[in-house]
Amino acid sequence: MSMTTRAAILYEPGKPWEITDVELDEPKANEVRVKFMAAGLCHSDDHIQKGDAPMRMPVVGGHEGAGIVEAVGDGVTRVAVGDHVVCSFIPVCGSCRYCSTGRQGLCDAGKDAGTGMFPDGTFRFHKDGLDLGGLCVLGTFSQYAVLSEWSCIKVDDDIPFEVGALVSCGVPTGWGSAVYAAGVRAGETVVIYGSGGVGSNAVQGARHAGAKNVVVVDPVEFKRDMAKTFGATHTFATTAEAHDFIVDTTWGQLADHAIITVGILHDEVIENALKVVGKSGQVTVTAVGGGELNTGAGMLIGYQRRVQGAIFGSCNPLYDVPRLLGLYRSGDLKLDELITRRYRLEEVNQGYQDMLDGKNVRGVIVHEH
Numbered sequence: 001m002s003m004t005t006r007a008a009i010l011y012e013p014g015k016p017w018e019i020t021d022v023e024l025d026e027p028k029a030n031e032v033r034v035k036f037m038a039a040g041l042c043h044s045d046d047h048i049q050k051g052d053a054p055m056r057m058p059v060v061g062g063h064e065g066a067g068i069v070e071a072v073g074d075g076v077t078r079v080a081v082g083d084h085v086v087c088s089f090i091p092v093c094g095s096c097r098y099c100s101t102g103r104q105g106l107c108d109a110g111k112d113a114g115t116g117m118f119p120d121g122t123f124r125f126h127k128d129g130l131d132l133g134g135l136c137v138l139g140t141f142s143q144y145a146v147l148s149e150w151s152c153i154k155v156d157d158d159i160p161f162e163v164g165a166l167v168s169c170g171v172p173t174g175w176g177s178a179v180y181a182a183g184v185r186a187g188e189t190v191v192i193y194g195s196g197g198v199g200s201n202a203v204q205g206a207r208h209a210g211a212k213n214v215v216v217v218d219p220v221e222f223k224r225d226m227a228k229t230f231g232a233t234h235t236f237a238t239t240a241e242a243h244d245f246i247v248d249t250t251w252g253q254l255a256d257h258a259i260i261t262v263g264i265l266h267d268e269v270i271e272n273a274l275k276v277v278g279k280s281g282q283v284t285v286t287a288v289g290g291g292e293l294n295t296g297a298g299m300l301i302g303y304q305r306r307v308q309g310a311i312f313g314s315c316n317p318l319y320d321v322p323r324l325l326g327l328y329r330s331g332d333l334k335l336d337e338l339i340t341r342r343y344r345l346e347e348v349n350q351g352y353q354d355m356l357d358g359k360n361v362r363g364v365i366v367h368e369h
Contacts, residue, residue, distance in 0.1 A: 001026050007060045007125070007142035008348045009132060013051030017061060017141070017348045023126040027073035027146045031118075034085060034147060037161035039140035040064030041343070041351045041363040042169050042197065043263050044288065048135065049352070052264070052289045056115040058132045060125050061348075062365075063089040065140025066164030069152070078149040084157050087168045088317040089113070089136040091150035104319075105312035109150055112137055118148070140165070141348060143367050153321045162342070162364045163328065163335045166197075167321050169312075170362060171335065173286060174201025174261060175324060176313020179209050182257045182284040186210030189255045191242060191276050193217045193269050194262035195227040195235075196355070197338065197362035198286060202259050204333060205313075207231030211257075213249060217242045220358035229337055239272040246276055254278030263356075265291035274299055274307075282306040286313070338362045 005024045008017040027033050039062045047053040048061070065087045069079050079085055090110040093099055098106035109119075116133015117123060124146040125132035125139060132139075139145045155164055174197070178184045190206045192199050195218040206214045207230075216227040216235045224235035236242040246255050258273035258281070265287040273283045274295055285291075285307065293307060300307070315321075327333035340360040343351040351363040 003144065005142050005144040006345060007139065008062070008345060009058050009060050009127070010049055011058045013049065017049065019346050019348070020127065022060065022132060022142070024144055025124045025146060027071055028120070029074040030076055030149050031073045031146050032069050032076055032079060032149055032152060033071040033144060034067045034152070035070050035144055035369070036065045036067035036140050036142065036367050038066050038165040038367065039365040040165045040168060040170060040197070041348070041355060041365065043355065044169070045135060046352050046355065047289055054114060055135070056133050058127065058130055059116055060132050060134045060139035060142050060145070062140030062142070063087065063136040063138050064165045064168035064170065065138060066161040066168070070144070076149045079152045079154050083154045084159065084164070085152040086155050086164045086321055087138050087140060087147070088151050088153055088321070089138065089169050090312055090317070091137070091148050092318050093150050102316060104316040105314060109148070141345065141365065143345070143369055153317060155322065155325060159325055162339055162366065165364060166335055166338055166362060167324050170197040171201045171324055172315040172317070172320050173313045174198040175205035176315040176320065177259050177261065177284055177286045177310045178202045178205030180314035181286070181308055181310035182259055182282055184209040184211050184257055187212050188257060189213040189215070189246065189250055190257040190259065191215045191217065191246060191255045191273070192259045192261060193273060194260065194287065195223040195232070196261070196263060199261035200227060200230045200338060200361055202261050203227055203230045203232050208332070215242055215246065222358060223361065226361050230334055243272070243276050250278070255281060257282055257284065259284045260287045262287045264289035267292050267294060271295070274305065277305055279303045282308055284308045284310050286310045339364050342366050344368060
């Protein structure tokens with residue numbers, strides 16, 4: 001049996017998202033069908049659309065989402081029909097080497113993110129005889145989707161779906177980049193390159209960890225202003241201005257941390273980040289899209305600098321998503337303020353254009369059923 005659902009799909013890189021009806025299979029064993037209520041417009045989906053990141057196509061887009069479980073397959077234990085859930089863009093099996101050692105964001109079950117294929121080698125979305133994968137085996141740009149129970153995190157019913165969608169990726173990725181991957185400590189100086197949907201949460205994480213100086217570099221004035229809302233102590237339009245400030249305010253000792261959360265990673269930002277951290281400083285690379293690490297070993301050895309990659313902010317989704325929502329509920333984490341604009345599914349291309357034009361911190365699709 002199957003049903004029809006409205007979705008935004010890509011047939012090939014460089015083409016716009018196409019809104020169309022697709023067929024959706026029933027959930028199999030250990031799978032659930034979710035009625036998505038909201039989906040975040042994360043930059044990662046735009047990287048797929050632009051061809052910056054390889055992905056099997058056709059693909060149903062979207063990896064940030066929140067909704068309601070409508071049906072479950074055999075053997076499902078993590079969630080039940082009627083539960084409100086948030087997606088984890090990396091599934092959490094709970095038993096692989098990485099899950100069992102507290103590194104759920106590296107779960108081996110995430111291996112099919114680039115194909116959207118289920119572990120049994122099949123797909124749940126279909127269109128005109130073609131099998132369609134869901135991005136990260138999710139596909140939140142569809143009104144309904146079938147996904148693994150390992151990709152679901154139950155949340156309290158009072159959490160707004162639009163807020164829930166953001167904690168699928170952007171919020172923990174940014175917050176964790178500061179708190180976990182960088183390991184920011186009280187009194188430290190942090191420079192954050194890029195203050196969009198991920199960078200804004202790196203700002204919140206750094207402040208939450210007790211950083212004295214949270215310095216944001218972003219060429220867009222709107223995003224610099226918003227960064228102050230999220231806890232930035234100083235903002236600059238250029239890396240040169242930020243570097244001069246860091247030199248002055250630290251008496252030449254430089255920053256303790258640089259966190260890269262720009263929309264598209266490139267060589268220059270990595271080079272600038274390496275130059276702005278001092279002895280035993282760390283550069284945390286969260287952004288994607290390109291960029292090469294071109295530096296002599298002396299840049300690392302002489303000052304004992306470190307370069308650390310981060311996915312999902314080094315978070316453990318089953319623990320950290322509810323934890324972050326708890327901070328939101330207590331007023332210690334700003335999530336409503338992240339949502340700049342809301343869009344219908346048919347407006348997904350406009351939403352991404354607004355993001356690229358620097359008009360949004362985060363756009364959200366509100367599904368209409």
